[in-house]
Amino acid sequence: MSFRTFILGLSASFGAAWLAIVVVPFITMRNLEPIQLSEANDGSTGIFFPKRTGRIADGAKVYAENGCYLCHTQVVRPTYAGNDLYRADWGGLKADPDRGDTRRETNAYDFYGEKFAQVGVSRMGPDLSNLGRRVESEYASPLEASQWLLNHLYNPRREADRWKSTCPPHPFLFETRKIKGNPSDEAMPFGAEHGEELVACAEAKALVSYLLSLKKDQAVPVVLNFAPPKAKGAR
C-alpha cells in the first residue's frame, strides 16, 4: 500500500464520520427551525419558545467554573433511555396545583441562552432540569426560594435531612463584612460574628438566579409531546 493510499484511506474513514456525526449535525442544528404553534392542535399561535428568566449567561458561567456539571445532569431522558420521567419531580411536577402532571422530557429548545448545554458527566446529585420548580414548590417553604438556595450553596449539609449530601460547600462564593449602620436585607441568617454579616457575592447571586431559571416543564406543542395518550389530556 502506498503512502498516498494510506492517507486517502485514513482520511476517508475518518472524514466520513467527521462529516456525518460532527460537521453536518452541527451546521444543521445551528439553525433549528422554531416550531410553529397551531390553533387547532396547541390552542395558541406563534412559535414555541420556552421562556427563561434570570441571569442565565452569568449564572451558567459560575456553574461551569465551579464544576457543578461533574455531579449534576440537566437532561431528563425519555423512557426508552432511562427512568428519569417516572420520578415525581425531575421532569416537572407530578402534582402541580395548577396544571396537574407537568412532567416532560428535555427538548432541543430548553437550553436557550447557554452556549454549552451542561448535560452533565455523572449523577452523584439529582438532575437539575427542574430545580427551580422543586425549590419553589417543595424545598424552600417557608423560606424564599433564593434564600434556600443560598443556604444550600454555603453548606449543603446544614439541613438535617441532607446530612449525607456530598455536595461541596461553597463558602468562597460569600463574603463576611462589617455591618455598617443597619444589617443588610440580604445578609445570611448565620455564619458571622457579632458586628459582621455574611453576604452572598455577585457570583453566588448569579448562580442562584440561574438555578431558579431551571424550569423545563412548560407545555410543549403537539409535535414535541411524547407523553402517552392518557397524560395528554392534561394541559
Add this chain to the structure above:
Amino acid sequence: MSFAIQNSSDQDALLRAGIDRSLRHPVMFFMTSGAAWLAVSIVLGIIASAKVHRPDFMSGCAWLDYGRVFPSHINALIYGWGFQAAFAILIWLMARLSRKQCTSAGIILTAGHIWNLGVSLGLVGILSGNGTGMPWMEFPSFVWPVFLVAYTAIVIGSFIQFRVRPEGHVYISQWYLLAAMVWFPWVFVTANILLHCIPGHPLMAAGINAWYRSALIFLFFTPVALAAAYYLAPKVTGRPVFSYSLAKLGFWSLALIGPWAGMQKLMGAPIPFFLPYVGAASTVLFFVPAVCAAINILRTTLSSPEVVASSPSLRFMITGIGGLVLLGFAAVWLNLPGSTLPLTQFSLSGYGFEILAIYGFFSFVMFGAVYFIVPRVTGREWLSRRLIKIHFLFSVYGIITVAAVALFGGLQQGMGQEEWQQPWQGAATRAYPYAVATTIAWCFILFSNVFFFIHLALMWLRLGRRSLHPTLLVSDAHHGPGPHGEEGDIDNAGPGHAVAH
C-alpha cells in the same frame, strides 16, 4: 536486548546509537516531565476522590473545591502526562523505525517547554475558577492554540522522517504513529473551533465534546500505545509479529470504528436520534480492534516465556495489553443501549472506563516503552529491579480496583439511580464504597509512581548503572552465561572492569 541483534552489523548498531544520542534530551525531557505531571495529577485525583466521600475535606480553600480540583486532575493526567509520554515514544519510535537521526531536538525541546507552560497556565486557570466547564477541555480558551502550535513543532520532524525513510518495509508501529499524528490535530482543531469559535446549538456543543473525549482515547492514546506494543513485542522477544493480516485487520477496524464513538454519553438528549446510537454501537465494536491487536501482540510474546518473565518492558507492556482486553470487554459491557447504558451513562463507570483506558492500558504500555528506551538513550541501565517491581505491583493493585469500580460500581450506582420510587439518597449511598475504593486505588498508584519518578529522574541525571547487563526482573545467576556474557557486579568503572563470578 533481543537475541536477533547478534546478527546485526556494527554499522546498524552505530546508526541506532546515533539516533538514540540525537534524541536523548527531548525524550528524557518528555518522560521526566510527564512523570512529574503524572504525580501531580494523581495527588489532585486523591484530593478530588476524597472529597466525594468526605465533602468537608479541605473545604475552606476555593482552589481545592471539588468542581475545580477534579477537572485539574483529569486535564493534568491527559495533557501533562498522557501527551508527553506519547510524544517521547512517538519521536523515538519514528526515528528508530525510519532509521533517521533527529535533527530538530532544539525545536522539540522548546515546544515541549511551551506545552508545559500551557498545561501549567491551564491548571492555574481551572483552579482559580476560570475553567470553561467543558469536560476534558476545561483549560481557558487561550491554551488550545498554544497546544496546537507546540504539537505541530513536536511531531512535524517525525512526519518528515517517515517521508524520507529508506526503501523497505513499513512497520505496523509506523502505521499507528502516522494515524495518531493525522487523527489528533483533526479532532483537536474540530472540537476547539466548533466549541470556542463558532456559535452553535448548545446540545451539539455538548455532543461534540463527548465525541472529542472518545476520540482522544480511541484515536490518539490507543494508536500510540499499540505502536509501542507492536514494537516492543517482536523486538524484546526476537520473534516476528504473530500475524500480519491480523495486524491489518486491527488497524483498519480501529480506523473505521473509532471516529464514530462518543455521543452515547448523550443518549436520551434531544439531539438527532442516530448520533448516540452510532456512538454506542461503535464503542461496543471497539472490542474488535482491541482484541485483534491484543491477540496478535500476546501471541508474539507467548513463544518466549523466559524473556517475558525477566524483561520489565515486556511485563509492563503485556499488563497494558491485558488492560486493553479489559477495556474492550468494558466497552461492550458498559454501553449496551437499553440494558447497561441507562445505568452507566451518568455513573462512576464513565470515569472508571476513562482511567482504565488512560492508565490501565495506555500508561502501562508507556511504562514498558520507557523501561526499554531510557537505557538506550542515556547509555545507562536502570538502578534497581526492586524499584521497578514496586512500581509494577502497586500500579496493578490500583488499576484492578479502578476496573472493579468501573465495571461493577458504576452499574450498582446506576441501578440505584433507576430506582425511581426510592428517594435519591439511595443512589448516592450506593456510590459511597466505590468512591472510597477509588481514593485508595489512587493512593496505591501514587505510591508506585513516586518510585517511578525517582528512578526516572536518577536516570535522567545519568546516575544509572554502567553495565552491559540490562536490569532484569529475575537474576539469571542459575542459568549460565546469557547473551551478554557472565553476570557481573555493578560495573561503574565501565565495561570490562568488573570481576564476573
